[in-house]
Amino acid sequence: MNTEIPSGLPLRERKKLRTRQALIDTALERFTESGFDGTTLDELCAAVEVSKRTFFRYFDSKEDVAMAPTQDLWTAFLEDLRTWRPDGRTLLAQLQETLFTALGRMPDEGWVDRVLLTRRLAARTPSMNAHGLQFCDRTTRAAITILKERFGLADPHDLRPRLALDMLIAAFHCALEELTFQPGPANRDDLTARLRDAFAAIPGSVTMTL
């Protein structure tokens, strides 16, 4: 169920990582079982044996703790984007590849399952959905800032980078949703495959007729 704790760190740091992970796991468990609104923070904190005050030193909100796995992916994405050299291909194609790279850096044991739990929770909890979307929005803006820093992008009113990023996110959401409704367990490769499909559908969505 867990991401292993790197043992090279000082005891204090290891403890912190462990409580953090315990909060995430327990939260996903309880939220899934009793619903997001049906679980109080006091209950969650009691289960992990941590004070509510401490909870808020680890996470910004009740929604935040359940979003952590997804958050990890996009944090990795932004990191990769910072150390990235464009080749001749399409911006969109390269963003897609960067996302694949980031995806490859996620723990492949249980990570996708946690992401799917998050997604299913968001599907039935408006405030979680809202929080997740807001996080995507922040990521988009951060990515644009990075693009602007690394390559001039002379015209600040050029809307294309922003639109390209939004398409990336949209495709990601599509892929996740497809995977959510897929019966049986899923792993990182399944997500990758769904992502490829979603990316492939982008050009057609612009020219599609009814």
Added chain:
Amino acid sequence: MNTEIPSGLPLRERKKLRTRQALIDTALERFTESGFDGTTLDELCAAVEVSKRTFFRYFDSKEDVAMAPTQDLWTAFLEDLRTWRPDGRTLLAQLQETLFTALGRMPDEGWVDRVLLTRRLAARTPSMNAHGLQFCDRTTRAAITILKERFGLADPHDLRPRLALDMLIAAFHCALEELTFQPGPANRDDLTARLRDAFAAIPGSVTMTL
């Protein structure tokens, strides 16, 4: 500052419309002046001389009241979408036109200003931004449902309609953002113009190279 009240309605309904509008206007005023978090619902309710209990009979949340103007547009959009006959053109092109039509039905006195106030508030208030995005998401899903009802859309795994809708929303956000940073007042036509620019940028965003 106000949307006029249709005088054909019974007194009770007119009163309701008036308190609703008063809540919206006062909220935008206070939020803009003192910040979203710097304004309590008790203050707002006191200013409009309404109990907090009543506030929640009109709106679902504190964020909701400030989003009302934008909400009106997308509600109109969905209405138009329901009574819509496809011609030979691109799905995306027709969605764009539907949005323009809906836009034409908004009150052109002050409406855009309210939308811009909302947008500026969202820019500096995470919870408002989140709420707004969540609303867009709901709209997207509703639109897809409508599309599916009206034309078979045989394959439920065809991602293109969803992606097209997301592009429409992305372009709308781009247009709004551009308008937000434009100095001086803005009217409905300005928004229309920005929208055209944003829509025009979509194909290029797929093929753009860096």
Added chain:
DNA sequence: TAGTCTTACGCCACTCAGTGGCATATACCT
């Protein structure tokens, strides 16, 4: 115009998320 019915509203008490302050404990360092 009176009488009744309906519906919106106000009030009150309550739950729960989130915050600030301060005392205490626990890991770190020398």
Added chain:
DNA sequence: AGGTATATGCCACTGAGTGGCGTAAGACTA
């Protein structure tokens, strides 16, 4: 072992949002 830094716990508080119930005000009917 002793001093320092930092994470945690406890307590009291604010503010959003809800449920229940009595009351007032608009809406139909005669």
